Amino acid sequence: MQSRGTMCGSCSTDKTVLCSATAITQPAAVQRCLSWCNCQSIMVACRGIWTKEFWRAVSGEYLATLIFVLLSLGSTINWPAGEGEKPPPADVILISMCFGLSIATMVQCFGHISGGHINPAVTAAMVVTGKLSLAKALFYVVAQCLGAVSGAGILCLVTPTPVRGTLGVTMVHADISVGHAFLVELLITFELVFTVFATCDPKRTELRGSCGLAIGFAVVIGHLFAIPYTGASMNPARSFGPALITLNFENHWVYWVGPILGGILAAALYEYLYCPDPELKKRLKQIFQKEPSGIYKEVETEDIATKPGSIHTINLEGTEKKDPFLEPMGEVSSA
Incomplete structure (x- = not known):
């Protein structure tokens, strides 16, 4: 028999943990999920270190x-100018x-x-x-x-x-x-x-x-x-x-x-x-909310979002995902 565990705040999605009620308690399952998320974070951070450019x-x-x-x-x-001289x-x-x-x-x-x-x-x-x-x-x-x-x-x-x-x-x-x-x-x-x-x-x-x-x-x-x-x-x-x-x-x-x-x-x-970045000013005008899971969400204003008040996950690197290790030095390579 399996029971639904507690949501892990380290996950980037609404993932929950399924654990065996007879063998594993909910705190242990959450700890296992946290360990998995930490491993994933380390893998993402180190994914570019084997590239030639890096x-x-x-x-x-x-x-x-x-x-x-x-x-x-x-x-x-x-x-010294000569032998024996200071x-x-x-x-x-x-x-x-x-x-x-x-x-x-x-x-x-x-x-x-x-x-x-x-x-x-x-x-x-x-x-x-x-x-x-x-x-x-x-x-x-x-x-x-x-x-x-x-x-x-x-x-x-x-x-x-x-x-x-x-x-x-x-x-x-x-x-x-x-x-x-x-x-x-x-x-x-x-x-x-x-x-x-x-x-x-x-x-x-x-x-x-x-x-x-x-x-x-x-x-x-x-x-x-x-x-x-x-x-x-x-x-x-x-x-x-x-x-x-x-x-x-x-x-x-x-x-x-x-x-x-x-x-x-x-x-x-x-x-x-x-000399602040103009894009930074736009981001500061947006309202950020923190969900119970620990994930920060962004509520966009009417002039930015197509649907006023819509909520989505923050993505400071734009719609196109890039490898931070391969970006030029002048660009933002970490969020």
Whole structure:
């Protein structure tokens, strides 16, 4: 004998659970249904990771970060003018220009392949604004960190020990507090990510020139200002690479929390306050209702729906279903 179980709130349809009254209780059946729904969600989230386009984008992030870290950290190495002489002080302008031009070049080279993030802070900003799926973002961050470690490792391998120094590890200046360093990293990454969103905004038609060069200039500005304060990370992967090679993680959290928060804040302000998407405004005019099953339903207004007051399941990706892993970087790939 079978009895009807309780409706599962995780299902996307009005599916109920049929269970044996003598062997399985209703809570157990609901738990089994929830497990099934969770497995389905994981399968949907990971369905695109075996595609050629996905791994091409992830490997692009790895290679771009490797080249960026290798070339940029190389500018921090102080070579003495002659044998027995002390190395000269760090040239802030040289380091700033090298970091800025390197990132501009990598964005120009890999922008059409992976989006040219090369920075976990930029990837996090893309996730919170719905331009990148969380599953793809996790692979991106791992690839960026591995690329940074590889780049720093190659630099350490080819650089003589006497001139290697700290290998460009970002460190907080002794005369400022850790809190001030955190604020500096937040602000300079805010400036960088805001530039990324402003220059890559598809809604703008008046822009001319290279977006990569504008992003590179933003990196140069941040380094010219913040090198004396924190070493000007603006990029958690850039700090993670040399820190792992030299095993120097002093105040390392500053270079993760500060840039990521700064990037998220910049993306949220740009996308939802200063330059909101017109389509987002239309969606905000619609009324959303939550059914007892836990599914959100949308009640459309008269000017949108063919039948006023009709209720249907929310579909933020449009009528045509696309694989989020195969969409261009500029489009929304997660709901």
